[in-house]
Amino acid sequence: MIPDQSIVPPLRVGLAAQRTPPPNVLVIFGATGDLTARKLVPALFDLFCESKLPAPFCIVGLARRAKSDAAFRAELRASAQRFARAKPDDDSARWDHFAPIVCYHQADFDSADGYTRLGARLRELDATRGTQGNRLFYLATAPEYYALIAERLGAAQLAPPGGAWERLIVEKPFGSDLASARALNRQILAVFDEAQIYRIDHYLGKETVQNIFAFRFANTILEPLWNRNYVDHVQITAAESIGVEERGGYYDGAGALRDMVQSHLLQLVALTAMEPPVSFDATAVHDEKVKVLRALCPLCERDVDDIVVRGQYAAYRAEPRVAPDSTTETFVALRLAIDNWRWAGVPFYLRTGKCLPKRATEIQIHFKPVPHPLFARVVGNGITPNVIALRIQPDEGIYWEFAAKRPGQTIQLSDVRMDFCYADSFGAAPGEAYETLLLDAMRGDATLFNRNDEVEVAWSLVTPILERWAQSPPPEFPNYAAGTWGPDAANLLLAREGRAWRAP
Template sequence: MKKIQDQILVIFGASGDLTYRKLVPALFDLYKQKSLPDNFVMLGVARSDFSDELFREKMVDGIRQFSLSKDAPQADVDAFADKLYYLSINTEDSKEYTKLTQKLDLLDSEKNTEGNYLFYLSTPPNLYPLIPKFLAEQGLNKAKGKIRRIVIEKPFGTDLKSAVYLNKGLLADYEEDQIYRMDHYLGKETVQNLLVTRFSNSIYEPLWNRNYIHHVEITAAESLGVENRGGYYDQSGAMRDMIQNHLLQLLALVAMEPPTVIESDAIRNEKLKVFQAIRPLSQDDILNNVIRGQYTAAKVKGKPQKGYREEKGVNPDSRTETYLALKLYIDNWRWGDVPFYIRSGKHLPTRVSEIVIHFRPTPLNLFIDNKEYCNDGNILVIRIHPDEGILLKTGMKVPGAGYKVKEVNMDFHYSQLQDTYVPGAYERLLLDAMLGDSTLYTRGDALEAAWRFVQPILDYWKNNPEAPLYGYPCGSWGPNVADSLIEGKNMTWRYPCKNLSDDGIYCEL
């Protein structure tokens, strides 16, 4: 890894939950791994009235609860906390940013950070157009050989129009290579391993096409409801919250062509081609191939759970989807007529994210008398979380007379790498932003292309308020009608367990 330059990380919205639970704990993990620059400062910026000392106390509490290195010696925590500073300003007032410039100049002179600044927007989305503009007014966007980058959390727009508007505003003051659009899913080690699985193994890549793959599933299931986020979620829904960003990004990694080199632009170019090749959905396609649902009250493990419309902050007549399943196609030579199935939902039986590659069945079923063995083709499961790993389901002969066939698992678990440190998603993404590696960040043209696919679905729901919205009980796998999406005799969704490889033996939900 190249040496990281000395710099100041400025986090806007530093008094919020994301900084407390994710960002500062991830920075401490980087500190413990000796991955921070020699001269490093984190400056928290928000409206809340904190002193440096009070801010450090709060962040230390976050480290002790949420860091991977939470049990580190107190001396290490104190040494890291000394790198944290705080500035209280009204981030919606452009005049206040002179205070930020003065603070940065002071820290530069004291800490020898050489004028290198990384700005992180951990703020409500309404500030995304404002903060970068106010920074530019202070000249803090001008690189001139220095680090001047800006990281923006999702949601990046609420529809195609707002995403295009936000992109245009940013590009008026910043170059594309200065803009880092965050998707924390891409920071997960198992997501990155998807590229290695595909492009470093000759047994997979020759089969990774329409000739050998019957269909592909991508699932992101959550066992909890909206919790205390009802007000936000009711304006978002599963489409904006999960599908448009996280799951379409996973789709691009599964479907992309091999890049010429493992570099940011090469990889992001191939992902863009995938988005451009997704077949647009007609109104009939939306009606038949997009299933949305909303969880209803039920008992889960003996405990009563509220329905979505009973959650705090949710409209009692809400038609916001908490579950979404859709079928789509990628119109290119590799994937012609191979269906991709994507689903995400809240209050499902377990929290699990995985990619499932369903290979075509053998052309002749020689072992047709095996009632216990279903010749539906091999399955490759790439588990993102929990119980991260890879599982291949294959048919093997049962010892004894005849040819009785049983499906068995060949698996690898990340937990088997006991002596290997596996960084958290924010840890990896923060380090990449500090290094200037944008591989795991979303480029503006790809983001707009993803919104371009999603927008007709949002428009259809808006213009057809009576479009089907299916109820499903808390703790179930969503509306039963979603099973009808899957093509093929006796085929349905894979219903995964918390555990990856023993799912045929027992299922721990």
């Protein structure tokens, strides 16, 4: 019997290779800001150059400063020149095709009139450019404006004509603790349905993060090993070599726990530890991720004192827009436990920080030592247990480290690596996360975004740490020198359990 090609098997839902999104207008709130200049516009221009944007498609940049369309386009050209892969100066004709799809809308987030004028402009674009009433609102603004803009969008009744869609992308951070995340969810959900809301964590758009799905669920040999029977522990490191640079104002109010652990690192834990979803549609994937996050053992006050380490690098307090007596952490290390059948008894050690020796994000699966000391007589206890490492960035790839016999008449073992490197295997480094995420939101695929319960359960793990830290004085800050792997306490965290961090 010839299979019916029109039926998509459930396991392939969400995996369609290339689907051009339908026509739409992207409205960027905060269009004169840093995120738009460094990430969004370069991503959009690169997508345009690769013919991946829908047609028709328009971008409306909204911000407070008065400026003409021409001035706005000139600024965006300079940003694209600096940050996009395709350089407008190398091919001006391409930029000249792109520029007319961009326009500027001056408005204050708080002004009802600004939204009324926006509605008129969107209807005009639908009529003159054929964007079919579909709207994607991107909140590239400071977090305190998210709820206000959602509320004003609702009040302005910009709802598109029947059949068209309206979606909202909300930038990170989503809340600053459990209570504020819940409140923000409530406020936005009063206007938009969950299916319309796309909470961004740009880590999820990275090719290497998506490849965790492929590596784990498209390869038979891993599944029998990926559990407490074979895995000794997991280490996840997200290291930055730079300090806060110009972001001191934001960072000093946030810190490493909010900025990195609550979002990126817990996402990596969820993807590493989740069960295979029944399909790759958003609901199935979110359900499995939430199950892992719910299984993380909550931390009581004593746990926070014992298994969460905070650090601050030496010159932090002298950075621009950082308080001279700041107690903000620029480094966190912690030990998590997942209370479920697959992972009971397997510690997950997480660390992240600024001014560390290198920029590297890596997930390492450390396997148990061999049970029978067959080689002990010749090599002593020096056999290193196997490690599989997923290099999220840079040098994106995966390596497996195992023992091999050195050539020669005596038995001597060495650790060797099998290394898969994206750039070598696929001929190019992976694309930018924002490109993937923008297209997914236009297509209505929320798999790589955060659902409301996912954000809240991540905050429910992190909030007791914030509360404990607010009550107890920090250790002697600063407590680590730039260019080191954080305070000694981070090494002790593993050493007292007979383990050691392994540099990515």
